[in-house]
Amino acid sequence: MNIAKNFQAVLAEIENAREKKSVAPNEEIILVAVTKNHGVSLMREAIDAGAKNIGENRVQEAAEKFQNLNREVIRHLIGHLQTNKVKQAVKLFDLIQSVDSEHLAAALDKAAAQIGKVQDVLIQVNLAREPQKSGIPPEDLNSLINLVDASKNLRLRGLMFIAPNFSDVEKCRPLFKQMRKLFDELKTSRENFDFLSMGMTHDYKIAIEEGANVVRLGTAIFGERSLNA
């Protein structure tokens, strides 16, 4: 597995997809290298290959790896967060992408206040209303936004979305389009509302074409994760 080569190939694909982008063609696109289930040495390799953003989905796993990392990098939490992990999470992550309930937002605000931090967050939207997925249902988004806005130690930076795993990836396109529309509507009246995180290995090109400006890629950079990892 040549991480540096994969990383460069992905950057080229991102630029290709940008050419078909229907909205905000010059917007910066942030690549988050998702290192879940991989060891810290792969994390270092990705950073040495140019990764500036690293994504992890579990707090405990991330804590262990970050402790031994010895590299500067922007740290993203992309997985579901339980309230009993918020204290650790606010210490570890620059951006928590997976805020999906008022209960979690309130707990994060309190934990961030305790360490004197303003925590950047995204709200994860369950646009496709998949029962097995986390994320806030669209009809509850506004009240969660209001709560985050009222939280002194949280700063809302945008939205996150995980598309359904359709075998025909084109089926994701209208959902990505809808997310971008929602993002743009909110953005007109807000400050620091910059990030629309959507797109994984199987669907990131379409996500970018439809307006993603943060993509989260694991397999495309590191290859398949082992099933039991």
Ligand SMILES: *Cc1c(COP(=O)(O)O)cnc(C)c1O
């Ligand atoms: C694992 C994961 C990714 C990366 O998935 P790949 O298909 O390996 O690119 C992206 N986002 C989230 C939320 C994940 O859990």
